[in-house]
Amino acid sequence: MPNNRRFHLFLTGSFFTSFGGWINFLAILNIATFRFNANPFDLVILSAALLIPPILLTRSISRVCERHASTKVLVVALALTLCTTAALLWVSSFVAFLLVVALKSAALGFTDPAETVYVTTSVAEAQQSRAFRLLNLAQSVAKICAPAAGGIVGAFAGDNRTMLVSIVFICGAIVMMLASASHSKALPAASPEKAAERVRFRGPIMPLLLCVGIYFALSAAVNNQFPLMLRNQGFDKSVLGILVSCSALGGVLGSLLPTGRKAKQAGLGALLTPALACCALFIAVGGIFRLPLRPAELMLAAAFFATGLVGARFKVECRLFIARRLANQVPGASAALQSAGMCMQFVAPGIGAVLTSLLSTGDVFIVLGSFSAACLVAVAMYFAKRPHTVEPRAAVVPD
Numbered sequence: 001m002p003n004n005r006r007f008h009l010f011l012t013g014s015f016f017t018s019f020g021g022w023i024n025f026l027a028i029l030n031i032a033t034f035r036f037n038a039n040p041f042d043l044v045i046l047s048a049a050l051l052i053p054p055i056l057l058t059r060s061i062s063r064v065c066e067r068h069a070s071t072k073v074l075v076v077a078l079a080l081t082l083c084t085t086a087a088l089l090w091v092s093s094f095v096a097f098l099l100v101v102a103l104k105s106a107a108l109g110f111t112d113p114a115e116t117v118y119v120t121t122s123v124a125e126a127q128q129s130r131a132f133r134l135l136n137l138a139q140s141v142a143k144i145c146a147p148a149a150g151g152i153v154g155a156f157a158g159d160n161r162t163m164l165v166s167i168v169f170i171c172g173a174i175v176m177m178l179a180s181a182s183h184s185k186a187l188p189a190a191s192p193e194k195a196a197e198r199v200r201f202r203g204p205i206m207p208l209l210l211c212v213g214i215y216f217a218l219s220a221a222v223n224n225q226f227p228l229m230l231r232n233q234g235f236d237k238s239v240l241g242i243l244v245s246c247s248a249l250g251g252v253l254g255s256l257l258p259t260g261r262k263a264k265q266a267g268l269g270a271l272l273t274p275a276l277a278c279c280a281l282f283i284a285v286g287g288i289f290r291l292p293l294r295p296a297e298l299m300l301a302a303a304f305f306a307t308g309l310v311g312a313r314f315k316v317e318c319r320l321f322i323a324r325r326l327a328n329q330v331p332g333a334s335a336a337l338q339s340a341g342m343c344m345q346f347v348a349p350g351i352g353a354v355l356t357s358l359l360s361t362g363d364v365f366i367v368l369g370s371f372s373a374a375c376l377v378a379v380a381m382y383f384a385k386r387p388h389t390v391e392p393r394a395a396v397v398p399d
Contacts, residue, residue, distance in 0.1 A: 006180050007123065007131065010071075013176030014115055015138040017078065020169030021108065022146030023153075024085055025050075027162040028101060030154060036094040049102040051346045054109025058339040061110055065331035070118035071181035073110055078174045080107035085167055089160055113334035120323045120330045129258075132319045136312055137255035144248040204325045205333050207383045208318065209340045211271045211376065215314060216344035218282060218372045219307075221352030222364065229361040233289055239297060243304045250308025255316070257309075268383055271321060274314040275376055281307050282369030289362035 032038040032046050054061065065073055084104035091097045115135060123131045154162045222229070227240055281303055288299045318337060326333040355364045 009176050010115075010118060010180035011134055011138050013074070013173045013180060014135055015142050016169045016173035016176060017074075017111060018139045018142035019146045019149075020166040020173065021081075022143060023150040023162060023169070024104075024166040026147060026150045027154065027159045027166065028088070030159050030162075031088065032094075032097070035159070036097060038094070042094065045098060046101065047346065047349075049098045050105050051342045053102050053106035055339045055342050055346075057106055057109055058335045061113055061335040061338075062332035064110065065113050065117050065335065069181065070114040070121065071177050073114040074118075074177045075174055075181075077107045077110040077114065078170055078177065080104075082167060082170045082174070085163060085170065089163055109338065112338050113331055116319055116322060116334040117330050119319070120327070125323075128323050129316070129320060132316045132323075133255050133258075135319075136316050137252060140248060140251040140255055140308075140312060144245070144252070205329070205336060207268050207379055208271065208321050208325075208333070209336060210379045211268075211275055212318060212337055212340045213344050214372050214375050214379075215275045215278065216341040217348040217351075218278065218368055219311075220345040220348035221355070221368055223352075224349045225352050225356045225364075229289075229356065229364070233296075233361055234293060235297070239300070242297075243300055246301045246305040247308035247311075250305040250310075251312040252308075254309040254312025257313070267321075267325075268380065270317045271314070272376055272380055274310040274317065276373055277310040278307055278314070279369045279373035279376065281310070282365045282372070286362040286365030286367075286369065289360075289365065 028046075028050075032043065036042070038046065081104055084100050084107065087100045088097065088104075091100055119128055119131045119135065150162050150165070153165050227237075230239055231237070285300065285303050288296050288303060291299070319334075322330055322333045322337065352364070352368075355367060359367065
């Protein structure tokens with residue numbers, strides 16, 4: 001991979017960003033629950049503060065990532081995240097806490113699109129598949145390690161010290177991002193016409209957004225309800241942690257596996273395959289919940305491992321789709337992709353709560369998996385009949 005050292009510095013910075021972000025997220029939940037005695041309605045508002053700001057800033061994120069070098073965007077976004085994280089240590093009211101969380105969420109909304117832009121503009125096309133897999137791997141490992149580290153620090157030193165640990169990792173991420181850009185050339189300045197160009201939602205991005213929306217709605221519908229589901233089925237509370245760990249390990253393996261020859265195509269089929277596999281796994285989980293507890297525990301662990309594996313592949317394919325099919329609209333497409341996922345994460349839990357109140361646990365998974373699969377098949381059939389315009393490949397910044 002060209003500029004191997006510079007990319008590894010960037011990769012380390014991405015790991016530090018994810019690690020600090022996960023520790024920060026868990027500390028925020030603890031502070032809201034224990035310092036401010038948040039009730040369920042307060043937690044809904046907190047969820048809105050975490051998810052809505054990047055959605056509202058989609059167009060601004062697109063313009064900033066298009067007009068400025070990705071490493072500069074990352075450094076500024078991380079610096080703002082650092083300031084807002086430090087401010088969380090001092091806020092004394094829940095309203096101020098929510099405002100600071102919203103500002104922090106808005107700043108973090110620039111990081112993922114900027115990372116995608118970095119790979120598409122600084123890594124040769126032949127190496128982008130590997131670069132995206134390594135990026136997803138770093139984030140998956142951070143997702144595994146950070147909750148455990150945050151829990152240990154929080155148990156022995158309190159939430160304020162946990163925030164300080166998060167600040168240390170964010171500082172490390174800023175240093176790594178600065179180092180990764182120290183020998184790089186600035187991105188070519190965009191012309192006014194190109195800077196004003198918006199993502200054409202009737203173009204190649206539409207099937208991507210539909211697939212992402214369906215996929216994230218499928219998982220978000222049960223995430224908040226899953227502890228309750230396990231309890232109602234008679235499982236021990238430790239099973240939740242085991243299943244989350246299995247899913248995370250599957251994500252690590254999915255990031256390590258090569259994408260194969262189809263990575264050069266990055267078409268709709270590459271998106272649909274892991275998404276449909278996830279739907280099939282949901283239907284299988286619905287059947288597993290009808291079994292006795294002992295075999296069900298082992299089978300659920302295997303199913304969650306598989307969901308992590310196909311989920312990692314889906315995320316990599318989404319970024320490859322943008323790099324191949326939307327090469328001239330990477331900032332806007334990345335921001336729209338992020339917003340689609342966050343929007344579903346905000347809306348779908350309500351749908352999951354309604355289904356959980358009406359159906360058994362197994363039926364909820366079967367209904368969600370079947371309906372999502374039907375929607376994905378409809379997307380495949382609709383866009384298969386329409387000409388698919390492939391955007392021209394953007395030039396790669398020379399080393």
